[in-house]
Each structure stands twice: as C-alpha cells, then as structure tokens.
Amino acid sequence: xxxxxxxxxxAVFLALYDLAKKASVRDNAVLPTLLCSTVFGCAAxxxxxxxxxxxxxxxxxVDGPLVLLGLAKSxxxxxxxxxxxxxxxxxxxxxxxxxxxxxxxxxxxxxFFLYGETSGWLQGxxxxxxxxGYFVFSWAGKHEGIDFFRNRAVWCAIAGAFFxxxxxxxxxxxxxxxxxxxxxxxFLFQIGLVLVYGLLLLATWGWRKRKTTLRPSxxxxxxxxxxxxxxxxxxxxxxxLYFAGIAPEGxxxxxxxxxxxxxVVLTFLLGAKFFHETNLVRKGLALAAILIGVVLxxxxx
Numbered sequence: 001x002x003x004x005x006x007x008x009x010x011a012v013f014l015a016l017y018d019l020a021k022k023a024s025v026r027d028n029a030v031l032p033t034l035l036c037s038t039v040f041g042c043a044a045x046x047x048x049x050x051x052x053x054x055x056x057x058x059x060x061x062v063d064g065p066l067v068l069l070g071l072a073k074s075x076x077x078x079x080x081x082x083x084x085x086x087x088x089x090x091x092x093x094x095x096x097x098x099x100x101x102x103x104x105x106x107x108x109x110x111x112f113f114l115y116g117e118t119s120g121w122l123q124g125x126x127x128x129x130x131x132x133g134y135f136v137f138s139w140a141g142k143h144e145g146i147d148f149f150r151n152r153a154v155w156c157a158i159a160g161a162f163f164x165x166x167x168x169x170x171x172x173x174x175x176x177x178x179x180x181x182x183x184x185x186x187f188l189f190q191i192g193l194v195l196v197y198g199l200l201l202l203a204t205w206g207w208r209k210r211k212t213t214l215r216p217s218x219x220x221x222x223x224x225x226x227x228x229x230x231x232x233x234x235x236x237x238x239x240x241l242y243f244a245g246i247a248p249e250g251x252x253x254x255x256x257x258x259x260x261x262x263x264v265v266l267t268f269l270l271g272a273k274f275f276h277e278t279n280l281v282r283k284g285l286a287l288a289a290i291l292i293g294v295v296l297x298x299x300x301x
Contacts, residue, residue, distance in 0.1 A: 003248055003251050004259065007242065007256050010242040012263065013241065016234050018263070019267060019270055019274065021085070024227045024231050025089050027089065028221075029223075030082065031082070032222040033228060034078075035201055037228045037232040038190070040231075041232020044233040044236050049187065058181065058183040058184045058187045061183075061184035066180060069178070070187075073171075074188070074195070076163055076170060078197060079163045080162075080166075083159040083163065091154065091157060093267065093271035094268055095283060097267045099161055102133070102293075103161045103257070105126070105293060106161060108126075109165075126292075129290075129296060133287070171243070176249060183240075186236075242260060261291075264287065264291075265291075
C-alpha cells in the first residue's frame with residue numbers, strides 16, 4: 001500500500017474525528033471531555049494491538065529514551081488539543097477547523113526560525129496567501145458578531161494550530177531521524193495523553209475548589225455525549241494510518257502534512273450541514289485561500 005493512500009485514509013478519519021469533536025465539546029467542559037475521549041481512544045488502540053498480536057512487540061520496544069520522547073509528544077499534542085477544544089466550544093466549526101488547516105504554513109515558519117531554512121519567492125507568496133485567508137476569515141466573522149483579532153476563541157484556535165505544527169516537526173524527528181517503532185511511540189503517546197489530561201483535570205478541580213471558598217463561580221458543567229468515545233477511537237485510527245504513512249524513509253513530511261490537512265474540506269462541508277452553519281461563501285473563500293497558500297509553500301520547497 002503506497003504511503004499516499006495511508007495519508008488519504010488518515011484524512012478521512014480525521015474529518016470524522018473533527019465532527020465528533022465539535023459535537024462533544026460544544027457548550028461543554030473541555031478537560032473532562034478530553035479525558036473521556038482519550039481514555040476510549042487509548043483503550044481502542046491497545047485492544048487493537050492485542051487483537052493483532054503486536055502488543056508484546058510494541059511493549060518490548062519501550063525503553064528509557066523512548067518513554068521521554070513519547071511523553072514529550074503527549075505534552076505537545078495535549079497542549080494543542082486543549083487550545084483547539086476551547087476554540088471549538090464556542091466557534092463555528094466552519095471557522096475553527098480551517099484555521100487549524102494552516103498548520104503546515106506554521107511548520108515552514110518554525111523551520112525558518114529554528115533551523116535557519118530560507119524561503120523562495122513562491123513560499124513567500126504562499127505565506128501571504130495564508131495570511132490573506134485569515135483576513136477573509138476576519139471579514140466573514142464580523143457578519144456573525146465575531147471580532148476575529150480580539151476573540152479569545154480565535155486565538156485559541158491559532159495556538160492549537162501552532163502546537164500542531166510543533167507536533168508535525170516532532171513526528172519527523174521521531175520516525176525518520178530516530179527511526180523509532182511507530183506502534184511503540186503511539187502506545188506511549190496514548191497512555192501519556194491520559195496521564196496528562198488526568199493530572200490537568202485534578203489540578204483544575206483543586207484550583208476551582210480553592211477559588212470557590214473565596215468567591216463562588218459557575219464553571220461549565222460536564223455533559224456526557226455518545227460522540228465522546230468516537231473522538232478518541234477515530235483519532236487513534238487516523239494517527240495509526242498517518243504514522244504508517246510517514247514512517248518510511250524519504251517520505252516528505254511537508255507533503256504528507258498538507259495531504260492530511262485537506263481533511264478540512266470534508267469537515268467544512270459536513271460540518272456546515274450537521275451544525276446548520278451560515279455565511280459559508282465567505283468562509284469558503286477564506287478556506288480556499290489558506291489551502292492554496294499551503295500548496296504554494298510545498299511547491300516552493
């Protein structure tokens with residue numbers, strides 16, 4: 001199976017994951033939703049490895065350095081998801097998800113500042129096109145009462161995309177430079193996410209309990225929804241396919257990341273239907289600008 005088919009299959013699962021994520025977190029408490037979803041995803045992945053007879057091999061590949069690298073990925077991804085879920089709780093999916101699609105553009109920026117990679121004129125044009133897409137989003141958001149550059153949820157979506165870009169750079173280091181076992185890494189990554197969210201939830205509850213003794217507060221209530229297990233299971237499947245696609249030596253991470261981000265087109269179309277969102281023409285123009293910009297970035301590399 002060609003690596004491109006793995007990436008495209010991952011994109012389909014990622015689009016379905018985005019829809020389940022929006023349905024789970026809309027007007028809901030973020031950290032309990034994340035923890036519940038991740039527990040189901042971790043259980044599904046471990047059971048899948050066990051059923052395929054590959055759990056002993058993944059566990060045997062775990063050593064000290066791999067634990068640290070896998071947990072580092074868990075912290076990066078957890079940070080990205082917390083920001084993204086906070087954005088999705090209030091923003092329309094037709095705005096929040098396309099912002100995350102700009103993550104490949106942020107990968108190029110990180111490479112420039114961290115590794116001194118220079119960009120050509122085509123890449124510069126791509127960055128301008130991406131930023132133009134953000135401007136169109138600000139125009140579209142005003143028609144729904146969203147101040148794009150002052151809304152906290154928008155900045156949470158941008159922060160989520162930024163940490164997603166860091167995760168993509170980290171994936172290349174883990175699977176191509178260090179050539180680590182992909183299933184062992186995902187095994188640690190899934191368990192690490194459960195631990196990180198559990199600790200964050202305990203810390204948050206402790207802080208709120210202490211705060212309410214001084215001043216009463218009304219934090220968002222947690223509501224169980226049947227889509228929560230789907231969030232973790234769909235993401236575990238999308239990540240397994242993605243890691244299988246990028247693991248072979250020589251697979252261009254920028255192209256793979258771009259192909260996976262085109263899941264946003266499916267999310268945009270299905271999300272607009274399921275969540276009855278409006279103002280789709282303006283948002284569609286912004287999404288097209290961002291995707292064209294990302295394509296230009298990859299062509300200019």
